[in-house]
Structures are given as structure tokens and as C-alpha cells.
Amino acid sequence: MAKQARMEGVDRISNLPDPILSHILSFLPTKEAVATSILSTRWSKIFSQISNLNLDDHCKRRKSDSYSFMNFVDRVLFYRIGVVDKFHLKCGDSIDSYRVDGWIRYALLNRVRELDLCLKVKELNMVPLGVFTCKTLEVLRLDIYSKSNIVLKLPVEICYPSLKILHLSGIEFSDDDSIQRLFSGCSVLEELVVDRCNLKHRCKFNVSSPTLQRLTIAYTKGYYQDYEIVIDAPSLVYFKCCHLPKSFLLKNLNSLVEACVDFGTVFDCYDSFVYYNKAATDLFKGISNVQSLHLSGIFAEVFLQVSNIIPELPKLTYLNLDGYFFVGWERVLPDLLACFPGLEALVFKVNQHYSCDISRVKFPAKAFPAFLWSQLRTFKILSFKGQKNEFQMVEYFLEYAQVLENFTVQTRERKQDAANWRSKITKKLSKLQKVSKKCKVWVV
């Protein structure tokens, strides 16, 4: 029956030209793409032309599965022709490292453009040094998962004439010099992400690039965070930093539009406050041109003296605040918002309080800056729980914000009766007095 139907239908897909068929197959995991070789004579050779290799060992631990995988990859590479556009490999320790080395070399030899390695290994002996001198490489992602620190062995000569995007995750830099060599070898770098990396004691993380547009330095562990970050990037548009180092030096960030800073935990202790204070002031001095800012972290009592940490950011129009304030956001918000004279949009996430005496704080604890009421157009509250002080804030804002246009309340996730609760809040909010005529209230 099926055969009959097949005979009757017209085979349209095989009429597509070879490049299109291999383009279609390039969206499949390589295993499935190769499997199409037995569909029909037309398809028997298409797989050998696909330029995207997507190889994943699916964390198989059994030796037989590992051998199957290794043999499969060997065969696929052997029968391929043409350049390799994207090479994505995900594997673990059960795969022989010399074979992985060979596969990566194959990709390098075939002018790979995008190399994506996700390795769960004990030591990094399968990345050939040729990876760091590949002329055709435009995107390199090195994602290492390991129980112990893996030091990235870099050759003396690092040359990346085409590299635009570089992601490094889970590795350790051996010294300042290697960091320097790596970044100076990338002459056209546009995006850099350094994530979960280790920096040795008193290390200097120096990034100096005229072409860099996006930079992320996240969860970098230094020895007691005793490292320094120096950035000189005149084309930088986006900057993200999670957990502050000991000192920051940000030069020439003239094009910066958006910055995301995750303070981590600012402990309530004078010593760490002083050190944090310096790093934070350096950071904000460097990003003073920023227009959009995301702040997050756990802020201790010391954050009360906000003006010591955050200077005035004149060009800031958008602020996204997701913080845990030990003393309660009611007391911090007025001072914090006073640092942003140009603020037009505010997104604020209500987080759990750590302090016990919060119920005694009446909103507002002190006056909000006056400029806010004539400028604030958009106000969004996330994780709204419907508590008394939250309603007080909403009421207060609606009463004073004269040009407020969009006011959105996103309720906190509730397991039961969510719709009902939302409508209750909507009803309550709609009863509040709004000074701005154009103001629309949304409850999502």
C-alpha cells in the first residue's frame, strides 16, 4: 500500500539542486544526515557534501558506544569532500583524545569557519595548537567541563586574521603573557566571552581591541579575586561583568550602549566594602557613557551609601534592577535612582528581603528625586507578590509620575489560581489614582 502511494506521488525534493539538498541536511545532526545516504541513489552521495558537522557522543560511557561513535566520525570525515563550514563536537573522556585531535585537525585542514568544542575531559590534550593559528577560523567556542583546572596551553605565535567571535569557558590562563598573546593575536575580534575561567593570583586580564563590540566576563575566579581587568575597546557596545575583580581599568569605552553588572555578593564587612567600593567606582567611571544598565547582586547594608559606589550616569535612560537588598529596596531605591538623572524606563524586580525590620519601613522611606516624575515613561515591576509595601510603591508612582505611559506589573508565578489572583490585582490597581492621563496599566 505504501509502495503504491509512493509510486503515485511525485518526487519533488530530489529535483532540488545538490547544494540545496546538502543545505537541508546541514540542519540535521550529522548522524541523521549520513543516514539519508540509503534513501535512494540520488541521496547516496549528498551527505558527503554537507559542510556542517554536528557530532555529539550523547555522554555515552560504555566502551562499545564510544567505539561506535569514534568509528562513525572517522568514516564520516573520510568520505567527505569540500570545505568544512561549521564543526561542532561534543564529547567526553571516553573518546580517545588522539582521535579527537585528528578530527579537529581535519576541520582545520578543510578551512573550517566555525569551530565549537564542548569537551568534558580531565586534561586538554586533544586541542591541536593549530587551532590558535587557523587563518580561516571566524568563530571559536571552547567550552570545557572539568573537575580540576585545565590550563590552556597557548603557542608562542597566535594568529587569528579572521576570528570574530571567541568564547572561552572553563579554562585557566597560565599567566598574563598568554592572555596578552591571545588577545593581541585577534586583530578583528568583535565578540569575546570569558566564562568560568580561572585567573591566577595577581593576574592582569588585559583586553585591548579596536574592533571589539561585545564583551562578557563572567564568573571568573581569581585567587581571592585578586586580579585586575584592563579593557581598552573604543568600539565596545555591550559589556557584561559578573563578579567584580580587585580593580578595573576601563578606557575609551566611548561607544558603550549597554552594560550588565552582577555584583555577586557585597558582604557587610568594612574590608570587603572598601575593596568592592574601589572596584565598583572604577567600573562605573569606565562605563559612564552607558545608556542602558542592568544591575544585579546581593547588596549588604553598606549599599545604603549608594552614592559612594555609583556615580552619576548622565546618559542612562534604561535601568533594570534585580537585587537583593539587605536593608530593603524601599530604603535604597530613592538614592539609587538619584544617580540617573536621565532615567526614562525602569524595570524593577521585587526580591525577598533579608532584613527583619522591613515591615516597619513605610514607603517611601525618603523622597524620590524630583526629576523622575517628569521623565519616567515606562515602569515595569517583576515578581509582584501583592504585599503591602509593593502596593504602596505602585500607588506612590502612579500618583507622582506625570508622563508615565506604560506601567506593567508582572505577577510572581503562582501554582494555583493564578488567573483569579491576577484579576484581583488588576481590580485593585485600577482603583488607584493616576496622575498621568496616558498611563496604561498592564498586569501580566
Place this chain on the structure above:
Amino acid sequence: MSEVDMAVIKPEMMKSYIWLQTADGSIQQVEQEVAMFCPMICHEVIQKGMGSSKNYAISLPQRVNPAMLSLILDYCRFHQVPGRSNKERKSFDEKFIRMDTKRLCELTSAADSLQLKPLVDLTSRALARIIEGKTPEEIREIFHLPDDLTEEEKLEPLKNTTDDPRIRLLNRLYAKKRKELKEREKLKNVEVEEERVDDRSVDDLLSFINGDNGDEVREFCFADSKGIKTSKSKKKNRRRKDQQKSTSANEANKNHSEESNGLNSVCHSSEVGQKIRPSIGATSNLQDVEDDIFANKNEFDDGDIDDEIDPALKEKLDREVEDFARRLNSDWPERMQEILSLGQERKAVHFPLNGNGSVRRYSRAEMISK
């Protein structure tokens, strides 16, 4: 003066049209900004000055029929508007792409001929999503593909039609490999007697071995004296082989209903010289012989493979080699039959490529004598 103002003043002047002619002869006019979204049309207008009037209509490639053209123009009409957000574009694309496979293929073809890359990507992804996760039978049914590969073609190595030197080299390596295996078979006959001696000492270790997984036993083996090593590994191997046989039987049953192993049932029976079948799931032992030839071919230093294979496996491998060599010597059609029936049960075994067979033999003899 903004565009809006101009439109108010001279509405007839604002809209300019491009004339397009499809392969069936019908001519239509399309708003300029919509048509120019297609690189091919854009090229015709700018480089050749075509499309300005009915007489100079741009003739579209044959693959673009009127129905497809109207779809493509809908796509262009939406996307050429600059103010749309990514979210809007994405949701439009998702709705747009909902059509039957037949039209998807036609659309891909038409978009390709007009060099409209974003639409080609969109349709290609949709087709890939359709193909993903299906058995070959299902795919053939959806796209009406002819099943024109013979059983043998699916199993046999790719014909050396282009006289590829790599394939010739491979065949030579296979021949060499076959020779080596024959030699090993001869050695095997010598060793069989000696191994049986160790069986008895295994009994007292039974309770320990039965409770453990392979890795722990192996570690224990290495820590212990060499004499016991062989026997323990033998016992473990036998147990493991039985286990594997049963699990692979189960797998074979399960596999029949799964897509990738629909492939397996066809290509499972591999042959020396058969190259290209991906080893999804359980692979035949024969495949792995050639696999190691590949590994060698890639110029890696394979010298240490043997060291990595623990003695426990060697026993099992030798037995497999014997079977393999026997099969090589029988006739082709009979072999095919045998392979097809046995293929289901085989478990993948890494057959180490050890150019120096004599070394191995020596070390085994040494172990046994201790």
C-alpha cells in the same frame, strides 16, 4: 520632505511597479520595493534596466510558477518593511511555513532560483525538521522517493566509479588486514589448549565477579597476580558476552521500531570493504575491523591502542577473529546470508590494530605460564 508627505501630494508617482513574467507566459506587475527584495530581480533591474514596462518584463526562472511567485511576494511584502521587530518576523515566518511538503519543495526551488537566501534558509529548515527523527521508510513515503538502491548496493562499498586513490588504498589495506587475521587464526589454534587449564581456578571468584560491573573487576584484576588475571577475565568475558547477547537481542527488537536502527537492519550486515554505513547503536563486528583500518589510515599514532585494551577483552576478540576469518573464507552469497542473520546479535568490539601480532602472542603466553 518625508515619504508620507510626498504620497499625499503625488500618489500616482509614489508607487512604482516592476513587471515580471513567469515561465508560463503570464505577466504581472509588482510594487517595486517588494520585488526588489529578491536579489535576482534587483540585479535585473539595476544591471540590465529590465522590468520597467510590460514589454520589458523580467522573465523569471522556470522554477518559479505563478503560485510560488505569489507566496514569495507575500514573504517579501512582509519582510521588506524595515520597522518590524524580530519577534514579529519570527512569528510571521512560523505561520508562513505551514504548508504541505510538496509546496515546501517547490517554494525552496523557486526561492533558490531567485537567490532569496533568507527564504531558502527558512524552507530548508522546515524540510530538515520534517526529515529529522524519521526512519528511511517514512522519509521515502513523505517525499515519494524511489527505493532504487538494491540490497547489495546498500551494503556494498561505494563503487569506485571515480577511481578515487583513497578507495584503492583502502582496498589494499583491507587485503592486508585479511592476511593478518588469517595468521591470527593460526595462532589461536595453538593457544586454545593452554587456556582451558585456568578454568577451574575461577570458581572461587564467582561470587565476587557476579556482583560487579566490568570496570571494577578489571581494576581488581590488575591489582592481583597475573596468573589469576586471565581466568578472571575469561569468566567476566563469558558473562559479559552472554549479557550482551541478551541485551543486543532486546535492542534488536526495540531497534526495529526506531528510526536510526531501521537503518541498522539494512546496513547491519557489513562486509569487509563496505565503508560508509554509520554505526548507529550496535554495529557488526566486521565493520569494526575496517574501522580500525580507517583509524590507521588517518596517520595517527595508533601504536598505543593495544595498551589501552585490557587483557580481558583480548580473549573475546580472539574468538571473534576466528569467526571472522572463517567467514572470510566462505563464499560471497552464503556469507551474505549468514551475515544478514547474524548481524542483529553482534556487539561492537574495538579490534585493536596491532601491526605486531607476535608481541601480543608473547605477552599472552607469558601470562598463561604464570
